[in-house]
Amino acid sequence: MMQKSELKTPYFMIDETKLIHNLEIARKLKELSGVKLVLALKCFSTWGVFDIIKPYLDGTTSSGPFEVQLGHETFGGETHAYSVGYSEEDVKAVADLCNKMIFNSQHQLATYRHLVEGKASLGLRLNPGVSYAGQDLANPARQYSRLGVQASQIDAAVFDTIDGVMFHMNCENKDVDAFIRLLDNISANFGAYLNQLEWVSLGGGVFFTWPGYDIEKLGAALKQFSEKHGVQLYLEPGEAIITQTTDLVVTVVDIVENEMKTAIVDSATEAHRLDTLIYNEPASIAEADEQGSYEYVIGSCSCLAGDQFCTARFRQPLKHGQRLHILDSAGYTMVKLNWFNGLRMPSVYCRRSNGEIQQLNEFDYSDFKRSLSQWSVC
Structure with a gap:
């Protein structure tokens, strides 16, 4: 040996025992809330240990075309494709590999949806204008943010043509009450749109494996949100899965x-x-x-x-x-x-x-x- x-x-040196500890917490959150969890490959893509992670999570999410291919080939389950800016070549490369394709803007959605329809579920990223992030560099709702569609720019008709949306507004959020306030804000300001959809991703950055995190409170809030709007919820954990x-x-x-x-x-x-x-x-x-x-x-x-x-x-x-x-x-x-x-x-x-x-x-x-x-x- x-x-x-x-x-x-x-x-x-990755420690399997410590990794399983985090994954067991993830399993509990799924049981409490009904949420599905997809690993954020932008945070951790070391596929040599995916055999440990796969039994606990539902798939992967990506931020670029190579991550989509890696998730599809080495993890399986659901493969979510997102990019801040797709090229036509990118869309063609991943449309047959992903289960969900999430566009960053209404323009990209309109331009490329014909390449995806019939192959993957269509989604759009929305920017809720609120966030929890310790540093401005990592704040999705920072001034002049390019990440997602601003509420004032939404064309309501688009919700008749998509299946889901993605919000990503957290970075290392260890405060369950702060997350619930963000959740309530989304429900209040976007609820009418969400009621028309099949699924909603709440992105990553929710540090539910942090010591002392109230997993029961988080699970109850996610379940209530899901039932209120009639959607399947997703979280996209990265750091929460592999921390420590x-x-x-x-x-x-x-x-x-x-x-x-x-x-x-x-x-x-x-x-x-x-x-x-x-x-x-x-x-x-x-x-x-x-x-x-x-x-x-x-x-x-x-x-x-x-x-x-x-x-x-x-x-x-x-x-x-x-x-x-x-x-x-x-x-x-x-x-x-x-x-x-x-x-x-x-x-x-x-x-x-x-x-x-x-x-x-x-x-x-x-x-x-x-x-x-x-x-x-x-």
């Missing part, structure tokens, strides 16, 4: 000092944990201890001056060759890996419930080279 000490860093399941394991390769000590590790936020950099949210280190006497910047090995994971305290001084576990490194991480600086790409492993470590992927120089050019013109 493969041992952790044998694995070359950097690598991601995966570590990015790195090695300290150097320690330098410039007023503060910096432990340089063999990974980089720019290349391997991009959301840490984009949203300026420090990572958490399993080995850290807030009461520790030894403080370090955990810095990356990229050339970007501000590329660091976090500042952390430790009980003992860090050493060259020591391994650190960067926690909660699944969501919006593996889907955003890149080859900046030509750094070694992390391998991907899964620790199965029986203790076995399964390799899902590994990369080498040939992958780096092929990502940049395939053919020589010289």
Whole structure:
């Protein structure tokens, strides 16, 4: 059996037991509410563990054509297709693969519906004008938002020609009461339209697996909404399914000092944990201890001056060759890996419930080279 000490860093380690813990909560929500859950592939697309997830969820949802194809091929169930902007080629490519196709605008719906009718259920994204998001960058209802049709621009006649709608207005919403207020707002302002439809997706960003989240209250609210408007409800969880399941394991390769000590590790936020950099949210280190006497910047090995994971305290001084576990490194991480600086790409492993470590992927120089050019013109 493969041992952790044998694995070359950097690598991601997905824990099946922790993943199942989240999935059991998802199962309970489905039972309480009647909602269907489709995995948001924009957050997590590591299909090597879909065998664990598939028994609990109803399918996948996408934000681009390749995600549609991946969901169709590797997950099955319902395959929802959405894009902020389809090309005609995109629509033709996925129309035969998806069960539902959701357009971002009334213009795109009118332009391409003839390519989808008779193949998939038609939907339209609406922007409710309200949202729950911690950062403006991730706020679907931000000023000048391009995401979905604004209420003032809706052509009521369109609801006679579609089967469902999608709202996406949450990002890491851990407050069930805040979500219910959004739900009530949608019901009050869009209810007459929803009553004509077969299904409604409420998007993702509802963090129902967060510790202490009132799953019963959420389930009751979803059930009441569904029954009031006579629709099948969907949620599109991503982070809620894979939160706290995966570590990015790195090695300290150097320690330098410039007023503060910096432990340089063999990974980089720019290349391997991009959301840490984009949203300026420090990572958490399993080995850290807030009461520790030894403080370090955990810095990356990229050339970007501000590329660091976090500042952390430790009980003992860090050493060259020591391994650190960067926690909660699944969501919006593996889907955003890149080859900046030509750094070694992390391998991907899964620790199965029986203790076995399964390799899902590994990369080498040939992958780096092929990502940049395939053919020589010289």
